[in-house]
Amino acid sequence: MSQLAGLPLIDEFRDGVLARKLAADIAREARSDREYHFMEFCGGHTHALCRYGLMELLPRHVRMVHGPGCPVCVLPMGRLQQAIDLAMKPNVILCAYGDLMRVPGKDRQSLLSAKARGAAVKLVLGSGEALRIARENPTKEVVFFAIGFETTTPTTAVALRAARDGGMTNFSVLCNHVLTPSALSAILASDQVKVDGVVGPGHVSTIIGSAPYERFGTEHHLPIVIAGFEPIDLLASILMLVRQVNEGRHEVENQFTRAVNREGNVLAQKLVDETLMLRDSFEWRGLGAIAASALKVRPAFAAWDAEVKFSLEDQVVKDHPACACGDILRGVKRPTDCKIFATACTPDHPMGACMVSPEGSCSAYFLYGRGRQSAPQERAS
Amino acid sequence: MSTRAKTFFRKLDLANGVVEATHGTGGKVMAQLVEELFLPAFDSKELRARNDGALLEVGAGQLVVSTDSYVVSPLFFPGGDIGSLAVHGTVNDVAMGGARPLALTVGFILEEGFPLKDLARIVASMAAAAKAAGVPIVTGDTKVVERGKGDGVFINTTGVGMLPAGRVAPSAERMRPGDVVLVSGTMGDHGVSILSTRESLSFESELLSDSAALNSLVELMYRAVPDLHVLRDPTRGGLATTLNELTHHVGVGVRLREKDVPVKPQVHAACELLGLDPLYAANEGKLLVVCAPGDAKKLLEAMKEHPLGRDAAIVGEVVEDPECFVQIDTTFGGARILDWLAGEQLPRIC
Structure with missing residues (x-):
């Protein structure tokens, strides 16, 4: 038996003493005559910043801007509604990841509420489970609701190939995979958000490698540090960003060397390329339509493409007017700037996706901000 | 039964029969x-x-x-x-x-x-x-x-x-600020064990449910400390949910220490992987007990003598808190809230 913190390769990265030392280094090296605005792209990073109170350790002029890297949050409600509508079909079993189950769509419907009304919705931990369900239910149409950034895309690719190789006729994929570099480009292209550096995605980069970010250095003169998800990873990455800014460098640096290299997972990239292709444009919740920012199933795999199989049409579902998810996802507003944050919108009754997904910044602020004197960032001193 | 006349023509086919x-x-x-x-x-x-x-x-x-x-x-x-x-x-x-x-x-x-x-x-x-x-x-x-x-x-x-005669029934209302919170062993074993039976998850070491009857442990505890303020088995929703039920019912807070809460490494690792918190995972053979501060040490020693209390630990205190928060002092430093979740924890995608 061990105590709660007792895992090798995790413990070392949650060392509070080392964290304070890193925070002191940041405070010493960050110039007092300027501000530093760094965007952490990933929801996982936002979550860790809040959970460990890291923003309270940073000096006031080093500020974190929360990015859109929460796959559940950026999924437009219209796409969610497609899944709910599919699930309501009598012969369909819809397989979805756990954090999608409670996301509110049109008229506050969710996959969970659809399930209660008789829809066959199964929570799966991966595409393999969806394939198994399809094999076990040969008379049903099993649809895998595929979402996520590059981290989860290869598992969808594997499922498509397995379905083809197995000659499965009752399995299809509703593909909503989106691309990190495209979203980052879109945010940097807008002048609403000013960032001096980016804490780059960790898990995504295990797949795509660090090379795809290199153009941000040349095109946007922006330093990027790919970071792991533990508090030490994040603080070390912020320190690396401060140093790049101070030295006028704009390079892609890799703090997460224990998992990420320049090339990424080439085998996974090939699999994705074999089964999926770029969409011309894709709607992101909060960010709007972004060109070449998402993937769809290749025509060669059309037999396993739910959009083709069920002749799905695009749906547009508007966000609740009071919900500031869009601005929050672009880093323009903080969760605490939203009028309905923690009042009308809570994890029990989420109005927007940033609250319902545990990766969302509103959820992170709600979970970890309360009980402190103020919201995480505002407490910084 | 053996003296009864033969009532049934053919014996129940326990090997191949089905419920009809x-x-x-x-x-x-x-x-x-x-x-x-x-x-x-x-x-x-x-x-x-x-x-x-x-x-x-x-x-x-x-x-x-x-x-x-x-x-x-x-x-x-x-x-x-x-x-x-x-x-x-x-x-x-x-x-x-x-x-x-x-x-x-x-x-x-x-x-x-x-x-x-x-x-x-x-x-x-x-x-x-x-x-x-x-x-x-x-x-x-x-x-x-x-x-x-x-x-x-x-x-x-x-x-x-x-x-038993003379024993004051334990009850939520009896917990008060200053009281000490103990658990009888590692948290989350049952919940994570059930999750691990899913086909897509397999762990190197098999994790067993902690399902066990706690009545003999409770008797042992009463022999050591005749007055236990609260006894609960943190089943669905785990320790965090049970404590939230108590604090919200009574109008107090609880402050736990992360370093003192026993969690098996396999459970911790599985939870890290799935984005879950072991303190919200179900237990079926563990209890939490709240007692007066002066009784805590004696109670802990008694619990450790029982096989089901071997890993027992003092994990925190009841505090005054109008917000009724359950908070945990993290090993990292600082505290975070263990919120009362809307529903069950759902595994995350990344």
């Missing part, structure tokens, strides 16, 4: 199921009396009654099954009332087509669990639902226990 609708109709077929399966397994003088209810002899005192229904899936999991769980869960609920469990009732809801082999395995497991806990199963009921209307087998058990 008639097994729940109250006729002879059901009687055979009771005679050949339930009675030999749960043998007690109350059951042998074959009355609708059981007559229990109790002295002057207070009874504690608790009931629970078990609909777990999968039915068999590492370290237990729905049968042992149905015994342990209800025995523990009675024991958490400070009572000595005296007897259990059992109600089966069986789905037509359910293999008798599996039912026999469940029944044997219930019988063994009841025997080990020293709590007889004294009356029961069987219903069969049409194929497709159930999930194999649902079990309800009701437990009755007696509060």
Whole structure:
């Protein structure tokens, strides 16, 4: 038996003493005559910043801007509604990841509420489970609701190939995979958000490698540090960003060397390329339509493409007017700037996706901000 | 039973038979199921009396009654099954009332087509669990639902226990700021064990459910400390949820220390992987106890003497808090809230 913190390769990265030392280094090296605005792209990073109170350790002029890297949050409600509508079909079993189950769509419907009304919705931990369900239910149409950034895309690719190789006729994929570099480009292209550096995605980069970010250095003169998800990873990455800014460098640096290299997972990239292709444009919740920012199933795999199989049409579902998810996802507003944050919108009754997904910044602020004197960032001193 | 005339033409086919609708109709077929399966397994003088209810002899005192229904899936999991769980869960609920469990009732809801082999395995497991806990199963009921209307087998058990004379029943209202919170062992074993049975998850070391009857541990605790303020078994929702129920009911807060909360490394690792928190994962053989600060050390020593309390630990204190927060001081430094979750924890995608 061990105590709660007792895992090798995790413990070392949650060392509070080392964290304070890193925070002191940041405070010493960050110039007092300027501000530093760094965007952490990933929801996982936002979550860790809040959970460990890291923003309270940073000096006031080093500020974190929360990015859109929460796959559940950026999924437009219209796409969610497609899944709910599919699930309501009598012969369909819809397989979805756990954090999608409670996301509110049109008229506050969710996959969970659809399930209660008789829809066959199964929570799966991966595409393999969806394939198994399809094999076990040969008379049903099993649809895998595929979402996520590059981290989860290869598992969808594997499922498509397995379905083809197995000659499965009752399995299809509703593909909503989106691309990190495209979203980052879109945010940097807008002048609403000013960032001096980016804490780059960790898990995504295990797949795509660090090379795809290199153009941000040349095109946007922006330093990027790919970071792991533990508090030490994040603080070390912020320190690396401060140093790049101070030295006028704009390079892609890799703090997460224990998992990420320049090339990424080439085998996974090939699999994705074999089964999926770029969409011309894709709607992101909060960010709007972004060109070449998402993937769809290749025509060669059309037999396993739910959009083709069920002749799905695009749906547009508007966000609740009071919900500031869009601005929050672009880093323009903080969760605490939203009028309905923690009042009308809570994890029990989420109005927007940033609250319902545990990766969302509103959820992170709600979970970890309360009980402190103020919201995480505002407490910084 | 052996002296009775032969009532049933052919013995129940426990190897290959399946539950049929008639097994729940109250006729002879059901009687055979009771005679050949339930009675030999749960043998007690109350059951042998074959009355609708059981007559229990109790002295002057207070009874504690608790009931629970078990609909777990999968039915068999590492370290237990729905049968042992149905015994342990209800025995523990009675024991958490400070009572000595005296007897259990059992109600089966069986789905037509359910293999008798599996039912026999469940029944044997219930019988063994009841025997080990020293709590007889004294009356029961069987219903069969049409194929497709159930999930194999649902079990309800009701437990009755007696509060020993002179013992003040533990109750949420008795917790007050300054009191100490202890747990009897590692948190989250059952919940994560159930999750690990999913096909897509396999861990190097098999993780067993902690399903166990806690009544003997409770008695040992009372011998060491006659006044326990609160006793709870943190089942669904885990330690965090149980503590939130208590703090919100009473209007106090609880402050835990992360470094002191026992969690098995496998459970911690699995939770890291799935984005779950072990403090929200179910336990079926653990208790949390709140006692006066002066009693805590003695209580901890007593708990550690019992096999089910070997990993017991003092994990935190009851504090004044109008917000009723359950907070945990992290090993990283600082505190975070263990919120009262809207529903069950759902695994995250990345």
